[in-house]
Amino acid sequence: MMKRPSYFSLYEIALLSLFGALVFVLRTAIIVPIHVPGSSGIFWVLPLIVGTAIVRKPGAGTYAGLVSGILASFFGIEPLHVFDVFKYTAMGITIDLVSMAFGYRLENPVVGFVAGAAGNVVKMVVNYAVHLLLGVQGVFILLGIGLSSATHIVFGGIGGIIAALIVGRLYRAGIVHQDDVPDDG
């Protein structure tokens, strides 16, 4: 009987899991002490974009986001605990969608900016939505949302540009091939 090939190869699963774990590690290890909302996004989006750019398959960002969300939920590093999985996964889904819309040209800094900014701002929206669902008064959440959304976009965008530069260097160095993705486990 023919064994149905899995969507992601073993190599891709290992790579995306490591990148997902890296999001969690960066979130835990690096605290940006400037007290500006969304500033940590500069680190969060990096592994997701680089992982998506290397694997170049729909669902890659979602998978890495889900891994980081599960880790964040079970380690309870943030007050939402199990609900954290939603915001990390949403960030991954958004980066996936943006990558697909731009044909995986994630080595382009402009695309990197859009992917990072969109991922970080969607994470913010999902975070607020979960708080609303848990009964937090809307006024506490919506006061400051203007500045918060701008800073989320700026910091996510900066992270996306850095990720694009890294991806570009990987392509140029021949470490990762744009048209020849390792596929066999």
Add this chain to the structure above:
Amino acid sequence: MEFWRRVLLAVGVLVVFVAVAFLVDTTLSQAYARESAFADSLPHTAAIDRYDLRYGPQSWRPYATPIAIGPGDLPSGDWYIAFVELGVVPVGGNPALARTGSVRVDYRFTDLAGTASLGVYGLHAGDGRAWTNRQSGYGTSGYYVSGTAAPGDLPRWTTPLEAGNRYVVEVAGSPRPVDEDVARDTCTIWFERISSGLDGIHITTDRAAPKGQVTETADLDGSFYITYTGGNRVGALFLMVAVDRPQPEGFGLALESTFVEISR
């Protein structure tokens, strides 16, 4: 060409999102500012007497694990406790983005017997997680006042708090209900886990030292500041007043709290 059209569209969507967010924010801020501007500019006052000391006798104060009330690391002594809402909250974060500041508390004790320990509890806006001033180790802060009045009778209206990480406590200082069957205002203080919630809120006598210090004084009236060095929003602020003797009939504590903006 198609690629750059998509880029423009994506950037446009992000810009529209930020514009709508600012519109919502500005509209809400204006409505909220109208409601709170008058209240913010006024000092908030509260007063308690011996009957407001509802909890105790006990050697510890609320945290994720019981912590000492008196100076030092280990819980000891028999303390009677009240929680007073200060009505004003400190604001932390980036001073370029918010009107940051601390809360100045002016106090006046009358007929204080023994030592009063003042601690602070701040509740996270929204989910109500609590911070309190660190009791031991690096960054400890606290405020102790000693009085010379003769102790009063043992209070019959107090009960010790039950140890845990969630405490529902009566708020003293608010007007007592005329009808005894009507419950007093309560607040819920809860801590997520041990070691969290100890480094956000502090008591200091010197605003240049926002992380605070331990002060022991015999002055029955004086002032101190409550500072917040975190980046979240503090929703409510409570002063824990604990005394290590039964207080006489004439015991009282008057508090006046004022928001003091950090000058840029």
